[in-house]
Amino acid sequence: MIEVSKKCIGCSKCVPVCPFAAINMIDKMAVMNEACTLCGVCVQVCPVQAITITREEASARDLSGFKGVWVYVELSEAADKTHPKKIKQVTFELLSAGRRLADELGEDLCAIMLADKNHNYEKELGAYGADKVYMVEHDELFEYNTDIFTTVIVSLVTRHKPSVMLYGATIQGRDLAPRVASSLYVGLTADCTALAIKDGLLLQSRPAFGGNIMADILAPKSRPQMSTVRPNVMKMSEPVHGRSAVVVRESAKLDKSLRRVKVLERKIAHEGGAVKIDTARIVVSGGRGMKSKEKFKMLEELSKLLGGVVGASRAAVDLGFKEKAHQVGQSGTTVSPKLYLSFGISGAVQHIVGMKASDIIIAVNKDASAPIFNVAKYGIVGDVHEIVPKLIEALKKK
Numbered sequence: 001m002i003e004v005s006k007k008c009i010g011c012s013k014c015v016p017v018c019p020f021a022a023i024n025m026i027d028k029m030a031v032m033n034e035a036c037t038l039c040g041v042c043v044q045v046c047p048v049q050a051i052t053i054t055r056e057e058a059s060a061r062d063l064s065g066f067k068g069v070w071v072y073v074e075l076s077e078a079a080d081k082t083h084p085k086k087i088k089q090v091t092f093e094l095l096s097a098g099r100r101l102a103d104e105l106g107e108d109l110c111a112i113m114l115a116d117k118n119h120n121y122e123k124e125l126g127a128y129g130a131d132k133v134y135m136v137e138h139d140e141l142f143e144y145n146t147d148i149f150t151t152v153i154v155s156l157v158t159r160h161k162p163s164v165m166l167y168g169a170t171i172q173g174r175d176l177a178p179r180v181a182s183s184l185y186v187g188l189t190a191d192c193t194a195l196a197i198k199d200g201l202l203l204q205s206r207p208a209f210g211g212n213i214m215a216d217i218l219a220p221k222s223r224p225q226m227s228t229v230r231p232n233v234m235k236m237s238e239p240v241h242g243r244s245a246v247v248v249r250e251s252a253k254l255d256k257s258l259r260r261v262k263v264l265e266r267k268i269a270h271e272g273g274a275v276k277i278d279t280a281r282i283v284v285s286g287g288r289g290m291k292s293k294e295k296f297k298m299l300e301e302l303s304k305l306l307g308g309v310v311g312a313s314r315a316a317v318d319l320g321f322k323e324k325a326h327q328v329g330q331s332g333t334t335v336s337p338k339l340y341l342s343f344g345i346s347g348a349v350q351h352i353v354g355m356k357a358s359d360i361i362i363a364v365n366k367d368a369s370a371p372i373f374n375v376a377k378y379g380i381v382g383d384v385h386e387i388v389p390k391l392i393e394a395l396k397k398k
């Protein structure tokens with residue numbers, strides 16, 4: 001519920017900032033109309049704190065009208081407006097997971113797209129399973145901005161009431177999802193590693209207590225049930241080309257004054273020097289068992305011969321064998337290459353969560369009971385210092 005108290009001085013500052021034209025000045029008092037989505041922008045600008053929003057207790061909310069699985073579409077950066085932005089892969093991964101959830105619930109899978117212009121995105125989004133695309137096109141949505149994107153998403157959620165909403169656990173998703181959750185007074189489970197439906201609710205699994213246990217989280221009293229999922233965690237389904245999603249155009253009146261952060265300069269990093277471990281098709285990883293920085297270098301040679309990228313366990317990073325950017329796992333990068341080779345890595349749960357989605361895992365460890373063998377398709381019990389040089393020699397001969 002939104003209320004304007006007698007403290008209102010009739011300054012009208014709330015009127016232009018309301019994205020939904022929901023405020024009229026009547027007798028020098030702000031009066032909200034039915035277009036109000038409780039987004040809270042007016043509360044922020046009121047100089048005399050005359051506007052208050054009271055949220056219902058979660059337990060008192062009527063959850064019956066909440067339907068549909070929503071996926072937030074994340075776009076790549078573009079140098080300027082003439083270059084169409086690309087949809088990031090994590091969106092397709094979430095749509096693939098969302099499709100399973102929506103089918104189980106018997107509800108629609110919807111993609112939520114905020115952009116300055118639609119470049120036929122519904123074709124790609126439909127191919128990965130979206131039934132509908134809620135499309136908000138506006139010049140102000142050219143680049144991501146926390147305040148503006150939160151306002152638009154909160155309004156869409158308030159209007160359409162989805163039951164589940166998924167975001168990538170990316171820099172953008174990690175900024176946006178908590179802001180939306182707090183604006184809507186709902187919970188958020190970050191960095192989920194598995195999603196399923198249990199008794200009609202979203203079962204959100206994620207590592208807890210330093211990764212030593214897996215926690216299963218349900219949100220029975222609030223909607224939407226919201227989760228973030230890291231890139232490379234959910235398997236991407238095969239796209240069905242020719243299957244397009246229905247576009248539902250939504251309007252939003254966005255004013256520059258909503259934007260509290262100004263971008264002064266844009267610098268796009270060139271991929272040349274950066275480690276692209278998250279998108280590599282082959283990852284050759286080493287752990288403490290490699291023994292030293294010098295010996296770890298063998299993996300660089302092996303990786304080069306295979307056309308891959310070097311990964312490392314946290315122990316290997318802590319020992320200085322490799323830089324942090326190469327760390328695979330819960331506090332490093334999640335990878336899902338076609339081939340993951342593991343040398344001298346025990347397979348602690350915090351490492352496994354970062355690589356178990358790889359297509360083929362081959363592990364070498366001198367301890368036959370090492371947990372890495374539980375996720376490996378092929379395992380060699382042996383000494384890495386004998387096996388790696390032999391592999392290098394064999395590949396060189398080829």
Ligand SMILES: Cc1cc2nc3c(=O)[nH]c(=O)nc-3n(C[C@H](O)[C@H](O)[C@H](O)COP(=O)(O)OP(=O)(O)OC[C@H]3O[C@@H](n4cnc5c(N)ncnc54)[C@H](O)[C@@H]3O)c2cc1C
Nearest residue numbers: 287288289313314315329330331332344345346351366384
């Ligand atoms: C909050 C938190 C977050 C974490 N995040 C991550 C993360 O992102 N990534 C990560 O990797 N870890 C992470 N860890 C640490 C994790 O718990 C383990 O400590 C770490 O993965 C162990 O690395 P390792 O397997 O290289 O070393 P160890 O566990 O010491 O294993 C070394 C393995 O090498 C084998 N070995 C030794 N010599 C040889 C040889 N000559 N030939 C063959 N095999 C040999 C041994 O049998 C052993 O299995 C995290 C921990 C916490 C608490």
